[in-house]
Amino acid sequence: EKFKDGLSKTRNSFTSKVNDLVARFREVDEEFFEELEEVLLQADVGVETVMELVDQLRWEVQRKNIKNTDGIQSVISEKLVEIYKAGEELDTELNIQDGLTVILMVGVNGVGKTTTIGKLAARLKDEGKTVMLAAGDTFRAGAIDQLVVWGERVGVEVIKQSEGSDPAAVMYDAIRAAKNRKVDVLICDTAGRLQNKVNLMSELEKVHRVIGKEVEGAPHEVLLALDATTGQNAMVQAQTFKDATNVTGIVLTKLDGTAKGGIVLAIRNKLDIPVKFVGLGEGMDDLQPFDPEKYVYGLFA
Numbered sequence: 001e002k003f004k005d006g007l008s009k010t011r012n013s014f015t016s017k018v019n020d021l022v023a024r025f026r027e028v029d030e031e032f033f034e035e036l037e038e039v040l041l042q043a044d045v046g047v048e049t050v051m052e053l054v055d056q057l058r059w060e061v062q063r064k065n066i067k068n069t070d071g072i073q074s075v076i077s078e079k080l081v082e083i084y085k086a087g088e089e090l091d092t093e094l095n096i097q098d099g100l101t102v103i104l105m106v107g108v109n110g111v112g113k114t115t116t117i118g119k120l121a122a123r124l125k126d127e128g129k130t131v132m133l134a135a136g137d138t139f140r141a142g143a144i145d146q147l148v149v150w151g152e153r154v155g156v157e158v159i160k161q162s163e164g165s166d167p168a169a170v171m172y173d174a175i176r177a178a179k180n181r182k183v184d185v186l187i188c189d190t191a192g193r194l195q196n197k198v199n200l201m202s203e204l205e206k207v208h209r210v211i212g213k214e215v216e217g218a219p220h221e222v223l224l225a226l227d228a229t230t231g232q233n234a235m236v237q238a239q240t241f242k243d244a245t246n247v248t249g250i251v252l253t254k255l256d257g258t259a260k261g262g263i264v265l266a267i268r269n270k271l272d273i274p275v276k277f278v279g280l281g282e283g284m285d286d287l288q289p290f291d292p293e294k295y296v297y298g299l300f301a
């Protein structure tokens, strides 16, 4: 239900446009495909994915000898799921260890990184895990306090130092504390300034190194928060972070706030990084695991 509600903007816009098309065109012809392309592009599905989808639809229509547009929606959703799942299988599950699991959250300021950390902590706690947060964004004014507020709300401990301190030192402290308290999952916030790619890289590298030295195989997840409402900007950010660090999963935030939910498919096609969670609101329980089938069929439900 949460999933369905959260997608209502995309559903209302995308699905109603497809339904309009189907009502206007009795026949599946070239003109229908052209207008369908337009609708898909408006939903931020991305040019390449749109081309691929429409090509495959053409084939399918020929193969099955589909003449009119009745029920074409189900063929479209089948193909959307197929395209999402094509190629290398992407693991959408979190990589949780038997011992301490360290998750690094990265992303540009304002995309919903802190909120996502809070929601994720709440989710993991609900699953019976003990969780700790590390206030690694020592750069943005207020970032530490904001994380502390989330920590209190969820009921998990936050390890912090003062603003301006070395993020790597915060991580070091946090890992020590997490080990001492036998915590299951440590979620680390990081700074989100992106004005200088070299800075970003060296800071993330340093944090990575410290974490990896203290816990074998850590960080076990590097989750990149992307704001779904920013469309192509999100794609550019994703590429920058992918170049800077080993991103293992994407959290697509604010999906509830956009009619352009097709960005999920563009991410799949362009980046080959799994979307592991989607943000569907500002509340504690508004983070949902991403499931391509639920997503696509939810659009047409």
Ligand code: GDP
Pocket (backbone or CB within 6 Å): 107, 108, 109, 110, 111, 112, 113, 114, 115, 116, 192, 253, 254, 255, 256, 257, 278, 279, 280, 281, 282, 286
């Ligand atoms: P940060 O700077 O990346 O840490 O971003 P914040 O976590 O402070 O979030 C920025 C704003 O986006 C806040 O007002 C959040 O409540 C809001 N936000 C975060 N995630 C979501 C989401 O999934 N849906 C909606 N509607 N708002 C969100």
